[in-house]
Amino acid sequence: MANKKDYLKRAIQHIDITKQNVVPLVDAMQHMAFSARDLHRAADIYDRMLRDTGCGVILCLAGSLVSAGLKKVFVDMIRNNMVDAIVSTGANIIDQDFFEALGFKHYIAEDEFKSGTRDGELRELMIDRIYDTFIDEEELRVCDEVTQKIFDEMEPRPYSSREALREFGAYLEKNGGPKTADSIIYEAYKRDVPIFVPAFSDCSAGFGIVAHQHARIGQNRPYVSFDSGRDFYELTQLKLKSKDTGLLMIGGGVPKNFAQDIVVAAEILTEDDAPMHKYAVQVTVADVRDGALSSSTLKEASSWGKVDTVYEQMVFSEATLAVPLIVGYAYHKNGWKSRTGRKWASLLEQPAAVA
Ligand SMILES: NC(=O)c1ccc[n+]([C@@H]2O[C@H](COP(=O)([O-])OP(=O)(O)OC[C@H]3O[C@@H](n4cnc5c(N)ncnc54)[C@H](O)[C@@H]3O)[C@@H](O)[C@H]2O)c1
Secondary structure, X not given: OOOHHHHOOOEOOOOOOOOOOOXXXXXXXXXXXXXXXXXXXHHHHHHHHHHOOOEEEEEEEOOOOXXXXXXXXXXXXXXXXXXOEEEEOHHHHHHHHXXXXXXXXXXXXXXXXXXXOOHHHHHHOOEEEXXXXXXXXXXXXXXXXXXXXXXXXXXXXXXXXXXXXXXXXXHHXXXXXXXXXOOHHHHHHHXXXXXXXXXXXXXXXXXXXXXXXXXXXHOOOOOOEEOHXXXXXXXXXXXXXXXXXXEEEEOOHHHHXXXXXXXXXXXXXXXXXXXXXXXXXXXXXXXXXXXXXXOOOHHHHHHOOOEEEEEEEEEEOOHHHHHHHHHHHHHHHOHHHHOOOOOHHHHHHOOOOOO
């Protein structure tokens, strides 16, 4: 039987949008039909968001985007002031980005594994599969353990995920920086871009927090916990601070709804109409017929008072195809050059709340 090393040979390489100018390609798509025309419009809306210097840009991430090779796209967005806050699943930020920052990699699985008939063999070797990608489960367990170590060293109290993730950035800083060229957590930490993971326990950090709390409860000592209400409060503060906001949503799930709902929360806090998200783009493969949140269109969100309908665009595409084109287009159009970093993380460290 083959051993683990035989399968974990070809690492996923993250696409670099700075290398290819996709502007002529994406511009040509506006004269086509179907998804190509939608994609051009989405790219144009993202570029407009960046040129609108009064607009705060929130990036929402669901699915397995980092393991799929999109990590550097998001890192380049942070580096170039193309995003002011991130709302994500824990899988992208901890299991995949922090995992790679610890020096681990994701690997290409050959086509024969996609059918699932060889998953039993993978189980024996402790290799986890995400469709056509492999992960060494023993390395993922190291990642779980490091999250516990970080929680053990934190002052025991409730934290927003944003605060907890700053501790992850600080951990990387203290330990010589990430063991990879690009890290979302680290770059965001350095540039004061807040990252929110509203379902923070639903990832590798969940195994760390369970172990941390179990040990502390056994010793009758106080422990770290996550305050999801605080996440929502903090993100709403950003909406109150930056009246105009734009959403670039990749996939659906909790990040999509959480970021959209801050308009409603801002209305509750001010007892006044808060401006809907002025710009919104969503890239998804979800099927609108199920009536679920992930597939709901941005027009539907406007019926809830969350998204304005002037600059909104759904792109029905798998993210690894659409994201390099949309973000690459805006990158090479250079609209972001007139923006400065909002440093929203520092703003949230200040005690005074905006109302
Ligand atoms: N994805 C993983 O491998 C993984 C691993 C560990 C934990 N989790 C946890 O599971 C929970 C749910 O994760 P989720 O929100 O990613 O669920 P999900 O995978 O159901 O994705 C949510 C939505 O995004 C869309 N989507 C996902 N990937 C896409 C892509 N590549 N292109 C276009 N659209 C895409 C899907 O169609 C779906 O509607 C989270 O808390 C996460 O941390 C996920």
